[in-house]
Amino acid sequence: MDHQLKKELGKQGIHVTSLDSIYNWARSNSMWPMQFGLACCAIEMIAATMARYDLARFGAEIFRPSPRQSDLMIVAGTVTKKMAPTVVRLYNQMPEPKYVIAMGACAISGGPFRDGYNVVKGIDRYIPVDIYIPGCPPRPEALIDGIMKLQEKIHGQKLTGPDRARHADPDSPGEYAVPGTESRDLLPRFNPCIWSPPARQTDSLEYPESKI
Amino acid sequence: MLTLETIRDRILEAVPDAGVEIISNPGPSGQDSLLVSSGHGLAIALFLRDDPELRFDYCSNVTGVDWLDKTVKEKVIVREDDEDVETQVERVVPGYLEVVYHLYSISKKHGPVVLRLRTADRNEGVELPSLTPVWKSAEFQEREVLDLYGIRFTGHPDPTRLLMWENFEGHPMRKDYCAPDDDEPGDPITARERKEEAS
Numbered sequence: 001m002d003h004q005l006k007k008e009l010g011k012q013g014i015h016v017t018s019l020d021s022i023y024n025w026a027r028s029n030s031m032w033p034m035q036f037g038l039a040c041c042a043i044e045m046i047a048a049t050m051a052r053y054d055l056a057r058f059g060a061e062i063f064r065p066s067p068r069q070s071d072l073m074i075v076a077g078t079v080t081k082k083m084a085p086t087v088v089r090l091y092n093q094m095p096e097p098k099y100v101i102a103m104g105a106c107a108i109s110g111g112p113f114r115d116g117y118n119v120v121k122g123i124d125r126y127i128p129v130d131i132y133i134p135g136c137p138p139r140p141e142a143l144i145d146g147i148m149k150l151q152e153k154i155h156g157q158k159l160t161g162p163d164r165a166r167h168a169d170p171d172s173p174g175e176y177a178v179p180g181t182e183s184r185d186l187l188p189r190f191n192p193c194i195w196s197p198p199a200r201q202t203d204s205l206e207y208p209e210s211k212i
Numbered sequence: 213m214l215t216l217e218t219i220r221d222r223i224l225e226a227v228p229d230a231g232v233e234i235i236s237n238p239g240p241s242g243q244d245s246l247l248v249s250s251g252h253g254l255a256i257a258l259f260l261r262d263d264p265e266l267r268f269d270y271c272s273n274v275t276g277v278d279w280l281d282k283t284v285k286e287k288v289i290v291r292e293d294d295e296d297v298e299t300q301v302e303r304v305v306p307g308y309l310e311v312v313y314h315l316y317s318i319s320k321k322h323g324p325v326v327l328r329l330r331t332a333d334r335n336e337g338v339e340l341p342s343l344t345p346v347w348k349s350a351e352f353q354e355r356e357v358l359d360l361y362g363i364r365f366t367g368h369p370d371p372t373r374l375l376m377w378e379n380f381e382g383h384p385m386r387k388d389y390c391a392p393d394d395d396e397p398g399d400p401i402t403a404r405e406r407k408e409e410a411s
Contacts, residue, residue, distance in 0.1 A: 082377050117384040117391040118376065181377040185392035 020159050027071070027097065028059075028154040031147065034070035034090065035063035039077025041104040041137040048140035055140075060147050067093040072150070074143075075129075078106035078113055079120040081186040085178050091127045092175040097167035099154075101146055102129045105136045112136070125190035127176055128166065213322035216244050219266065226259045227252050235328065245312070245326035253329050253341040254367070260315060260325070261346055268315040268325060271347035274354055276361035277310040278334070278387050307334050309363050313343060313350070331363060334386075342368035360385035 006016050037045055049055045049063065064070045067090045079087055091100065102123055105111030110121035123129065130153060133146040157165035166172045176194070179186045190196070214222070220232045223246075231249030248256050260268045282305040289296050309331045316323030331338045342365035344351045354365050355374035362383035365371060373380065382389055 082375075115391075117389070181379070183379055183381040 028151040031060040031072045032062045033072040035065045037076045041076035044137045045076045048143045053140040072099050074101045075107040075123045076103040079123050080118045084120045088126045088178045099130045101131045103133045125195045227255045247328045257343045257346040267317045267320045270316045270318050271349050273314040274350050275312050276357040279307045281307040339364045
């Protein structure tokens with residue numbers, strides 16, 4: 001529809017829109033995050049919801065204590081190998097459309113505990129992540145910015161066509177395999193459907209000369 | 213508070229055939245500790261808690277230490293062809309696991325006294341008496357030591373892992389523990405290579 005005509009009609013009190021945009025507008029302005037935190041990032045997440053930072057201004061303040069009622073999973077903190085199956089299971093229990101924010105260095109990559117014996121090197125190995133918020137921990141403003149970025153992403157999503165959103169595609173999975181805690185490690189170590197290890201760079205400067 | 217020497221003498225008075233040794237700490241804290249024979253650990257703990265002058269009623273911290281086998285080089289004089297020749301001999305001192313308790317007295321307002329118990333070795337003889345019956349606060353921390361160091365506490369009410377999952381094998385805080393090789397192919401140098409280079 002012609003933008004000018006749309007504007008003129010708007011002045012007369014007639015609003016013309018597409019199903020995509022009104023659907024996305026409604027969804028993005030009432031994100032219900034799941035109320036769960038894993039480590040210190042959760043404290044910043046709590047601060048973001050309280051009076052000083054007031055996440056309610058962006059329509060994402062209703063933290064639900066059940067995955068069945070949530071749209072958004074904020075993975076706030078270090079994901080230990082013991083906790084990872086639970087996190088994936090919680091994601092699987094959420095109804096579509098659902099989104100994931102990886103908050104902080106640990107949820108993104110393992111962070112300072114990357115070489116630890118019990119730390120998952122990024123939750124994106126097991127579930128699809130929409131927004132990454134760096135920081136250790138990220139400040140409440142960063143979380144709010146991340147949620148606004150997610151809202152922008154939702155605004156741009158299409159419901160039909162080849163480039164439609166993941167949740168609108170009947171062929172894309174809504175559930176991901178839950179890893180098992182085996183005798184030594186979490187298996188599988190990543191979900192090959194959504195993540196694969198980057199190619200090894202042997203020409204890197206940091207690589208010791210003796211190894212080339 | 214009584215000096216550590218007096219406490220040791222009082223323990224020996226109360227528990228006659230116990231082995232008690234003072235381990236001095238040359239560091240800036242100067243916090244000496246009492247090394248207690250594992251066989252008498254429970255009796256000594258009960259004495260420390262119930263003695264009217266000591267009354268260590270609060271165990272604030274329990275932790276483990278892993279001491280690996282040590283190779284000690286010694287100079288030995290050997291007589292060869294009617295001549296004294298000095299040669300170096302290597303001797304292996306077997307390692308052991310250690311559990312450390314920090315004791316305070318709330319009623320007497322003194323402490324800490326550091327109590328140490330050592331296992332026989334790092335493989336089979338890793339049993340120590342649990343002090344949870346004496347200080348309830350040791351329960352979870354002894355489970356953590358069991359989980360991460362593999363010390364078996366006899367007399368513990370719930371001797372199961374605390375942090376790692378149930379069917380996990382190994383004890384991650386032991387110095388010779390090798391984490392599963394989950395290195396990134398994208399890493400310029402993997403953890404295994406780092407370890408090889410360091411050794």
